[in-house]
Amino acid sequence: MNSNKYNINIKEFEELLGKDNVLIDEKDLAIFSRDIIEWEAPLPLLVIKPATTSEVSKSVQIAFKQKIHIAPRGGGLSYTKGYVPNKKNTVMIDLKRLDKVLDINREDLYVTVEAGCTWKNLTDTLKPLNMRPAMTGPISGIHSTIGGGASQNIPGSMDAILGMEIVLADGRVIFTGSSSCIRSNSPFYRNYGPDLTGIFLGDTGSYGIKTKITLRIERIPEGVSFASYSFTNLKNMARAMAEVARLGVASKTFGMDPLKNRNSTKIDFDEGIDTLKEVVKNNSSVISGLKNAFKVATATKKNLEYTPWSLHLTVEGFDQGSSEKAMNSVLSICEKYNGTQIEATIPLALRARPYSIRGFLGIQGERWVPVHALFPLSRTDEVVDKVEGFFSSNKKRLEEFEITHSFISSINGSFWLLEPMFYWFDEVSEYHLQYLEKHKHKKLARSKKNLATRNEVIALRKELSNLFFELGSINAQIGKFYNFAESLHPETYKVLTEFKKTLDPQNLLNPGNLGWK
Ligand SMILES: Cc1cc2nc3c(=O)[nH]c(=O)nc-3n(C[C@H](O)[C@H](O)[C@H](O)COP(=O)(O)OP(=O)(O)OC[C@H]3O[C@@H](n4cnc5c(N)ncnc54)[C@H](O)[C@@H]3O)c2cc1C
Incomplete structure (x- = not known):
């Protein structure tokens, strides 16, 4: 043809x-x-x-x-x-x-990859060198790419991107950061004049196509401590999270609601065992007392099955002593907000296996979709009230369509991220199956195509994101979904639009993203 x-x-x-x-x-x-x-x-x-x-x-x-x-x-x-x-x-x-790790420079502390390289590939390549990217990749990083992450804005992580090679809408190739300097030719530094790297980050592919990306790398710290706490409600957990963020020592702060807790005890058996093998392999000293994978699994199950809300914390340090000392201050905060300490198997598992596709379907094979919002640390109480109000006022609707919901929440810097998620029974398509290993296809519980409920989820999710918009939330992953254009001061949006028109006057690249229809 x-x-x-x-x-x-x-x-x-x-x-x-x-x-x-x-x-x-x-x-x-x-x-x-x-x-x-x-x-x-x-x-x-x-x-x-x-x-x-x-x-x-x-x-x-x-x-x-x-x-x-x-x-x-x-x-x-x-x-x-x-x-x-x-x-x-x-x-x-x-x-x-475009999946290669091109250049690992341990002297100058950067790595350059092709944009289609996955986070897992990069992390696995750096690990034997006792190095890692100086930013947290998305959990989906077993399949998702560094180019995708750079285009979406991973909350709290983008400072580690030093420069990029970008193909513009007419095919021209440009460089950002220090490699844009003809005589430097090294991508070691980001801020050379105006931050050209920054304007392409989070553009969801509207300004250009990233083909190479340079990220800062760092030594994997020797000291690491884990802790988990349960809380009776989201408000207290969020307050504790905000105070932990202000303390500034936790490298990972991740909270889950009761449903997510229960589900994480029932994850697919093979997936669970794979994770636990990694936990045991990587943390033999840390999990003293929990000598094998089975015991870790049992401890996790016992801890989380009846836990209302759970918060999982990781603190790193130059050595074990310094990470433990800092963790003690974190523990005091959790106790101040009436947290109860539980076995720290979830942060261990996240450390051992940071990337995984589990969670992109529910445990009964339900379809899943999240929506998120970022708020200042001081606003957790107000947002919790509004969001809980949203779900109680939609209780009947959710029950009628058999839609369940769940929350995760995290902090990776000076913001609080809340991510409600919807689950519903609907067809699992070839799109979803492409990410699951073949032997899992047959085991998967399958539902019939259910457009009525899918459309209800789409509507609910939009209503919730509109509530976040009214509350002044900031979003990553804007694409064609979040109300980006409407949320900006008009003159600011105009400047972004003028830049778009300069680079892509015919609006050929991802039309509709960031509001450019
Ligand atoms: C199970 C699961 C867990 C997740 N966990 C996280 C998480 O922990 N943190 C998080 O932030 N997100 C998370 N996500 C959301 C999502 O996976 C991330 O936003 C991820 O970075 C998307 O990368 P991708 O390669 O799949 O991009 P895609 O989905 O392929 O593309 C996303 C956008 O980027 C554009 N794009 C992709 N590559 C390029 C390129 N090279 N140049 C220009 N534009 C490009 C596309 O046009 C599109 O607009 C998760 C998703 C799932 C399903």
Whole structure:
């Protein structure tokens, strides 16, 4: 097929990338162009799979010449329509063949990767060197990419991105950070004049396509202490979280609600055992007293099954003594807010296995989708009241459609993140199955397609995000979902729009994202 009613010349892409790297089959188009929600949306005309910056640039030039919209895609593990086309006349660029770790520079403390490299690949590559990225990757990082994370804004983590190589909508390639300096040619430093790196971060692929990314790396600290606490309500847990953040010593602060607690005791058996093996392998000294995987599992189950809210904390230090000393201050805060200490198996498990796809379906095979909001540390009480009010006023609706909800909450800097999640019974599609190992497909509880409930979830989620918007929340992962344009001062949004028009005057890249329809 060389052309169709959109006058797209597919042959040009095939000649550049080879036929195998140009997908036109409807089934493939559907798998690549849907996200976790599976919105009603047009399929793209084709999906292409370049493997180098030059191939990305030339592909974009072909699309530019033919006036075709372009949707870059990383791991595809998002839920805000970021890469989901809103126009049929779209070529989707799958970046997962750009997957290499290119340059680890331990002397200058940076690593450069291709944008389609997963967080897991990078972390596993650095670990034998006792190094890690100086930022927290998303839990989805077993499949999600560093380019995706950079485009979404991972809350609290973006300072460690030092520079990028970016393909613009007309195919030009630019560099940001110190590697933009002709004579430096080293990506060791970010802020060289205005922060060009910063403006491309969190753009959800509207300003350009990231092809290479440089991140700061750091030594894995020797000392690490874990603690978990249970709380009778969200308000107290959130107050404790905020005070722990102000203390400034915890490297991970992660809270779960009663349902999430219960579910984490029932995670898929293979998945649980894999995690526990990692826990035992990595933490033989830390889990003294819990000598094997079975005991860790039993302790977790016993602790969490009847726990109302649970908070999981990790404190790192130059050595074990310093991490324990700092942890003692964290424990005092939890006790001040009436927390009860429980076995710290969850933070251990998160440390041992930071990336995992579990949780993207419910434990009964339900579909899942979250919505999040970031607030200042001082506003937790007010937000908890409003959100609990939202769920109690929608109780009947939730029951009628058999929609359950759950919360997680975290802190990674000077903000509080609340992430309510919805679960409902609906079809698990080929999109979802692509992320699960084949042997798990058969075991999965399956429901019939349930558009009525899916639409109700979509409506509830939008109403909740509107409530967050009214409360002045800040969001990551904006895509086509959050009310970004409406939330900004008009002159600020105008400046961002003018920049978009300069880079992409025909609005070819991800039209609809950040409000640019
Ligand atoms: C189970 C699960 C756990 C998760 N945990 C977390 C978490 O802990 N923290 C968190 O922040 N998020 C989390 N997420 C959300 C999501 O996975 C992250 O936002 C992740 O960074 C998305 O990366 P991706 O490669 O899948 O991007 P995609 O979903 O493929 O794309 C996201 C957006 O970025 C654009 N994009 C992708 N790659 C590029 C590129 N190279 N250049 C330009 N634009 C690009 C796309 O067009 C799209 O708009 C989770 C999701 C799931 C399903």
